[in-house]
Amino acid sequence: MTVIVSSLNGDETNKDIKSSIKWDNDYNHAVQEAKNTNKKIFVYFYADWCAYCTQMDEVTYASSEVQEKLTQNYVLLKLDVDANPQSSQKYQAYSLPTIIILDSNGQEINRIIGYQSPEQLLNQI
Template sequence: MKNRFMMVVLTMMILFFGVGTHAVLADEIHWMKFDEGLLRAKSEHKKIFVNFHAEWCGFCTKMNKETFTNPALIAYMNQNFIPIKVDSDRESALAQRFRVQGLPTSWFLTDKGEQIASQPGFVAADNLLHMMQYISTDSYKATSYKDFLKKK
């Protein structure tokens, strides 16, 4: 009887704390390092979103505060992409590999790390959400982005 009671209490604690932790994590994008993100994308068969940024970049800060805090964008990003953040100053070779010429720069990659498309500069949350939908649904393979937006 005592063991059964302890099992019920333990189960309730796991459920309570597990749900609470998940709710907190859903409030932010689950950013990863580049190599770690590539491995996860391959195993989960998800496309990749890469954000190149730097600490000194004003528009990067604006994107962090305005774009990457949007609840709809956060949910869609975490559900459909492997999000990766790259500090262009600390990982300059990676920035050069992706031909980053200005910051911020966003890249969409396949689950194998192949380049799909890039978007330089600040992107508002609603625009980035449309871009993510265009890429995640593979619409980019059959229609132009302009035509995709007309259907929305």
Template sequence: MLRFLLVVFFCLGVIKSGNAQEITWLSFEQLDDSLKVKPKPVIISFYTDWCLYCKKMDKEVYSKAAVIKEINLHYYAVKFDAETKTPIHFDGKTFHKKSQFHELALLLGAREKQFTPPVILILDSNFVIKSRWFEYLSSDKLLEILKTN
């Protein structure tokens, strides 16, 4: 009986893990390695702890099954705290926090030399920016963007 229960719990775990419940977020370092092994498009979500629309996207957009599925199947995803103090090693360079915001956030997500979260970037498999969004995106709008890029 114990073996039977163990097999059932193992199978349930395998089935559940096959149906992702959340986005597989990578660090920039993991992204660097992944792009070298298997290039594919990238979505980067820049956020801050004080950004209310960032929290709303976490709760109402990045938690939707259709968004999770689309991102996990077709994109590498990076979620990055724009105010982190941690140095980031990416593409053979080291990036640091230089002001209120991290150098990577300013380099990739600034508009007219200003950074205001949330910022969502879509990049191709060569890490070339295809589109940038400087606003809250609903799950429907984000899905439309993901499917057309």
């Protein structure tokens, strides 16, 4: 019983942590915010049906270290490829998950494709 209770408490903490990332879902708003704050844009292309995207949401983006680095250094934009086909085509986000780092003018700086553990992502951003 203790193991189950501890596990449940851990899950509750992860939910709290996961919800602390505030993603924008409007490309134009994110570009304007990046220009105003002089930050890069971290674009996370995902789909609800993508198992690795769900894993990134539950594991990678739940990491406090990842959250801290992302929120301090980037405007965060999360785009569903099914709801935003023009953006996914523009940036050729065909494999999921795809992360694209943009400058404040919307120009691509870096591209990361596939599932990234917290450690892998931190080493690339």
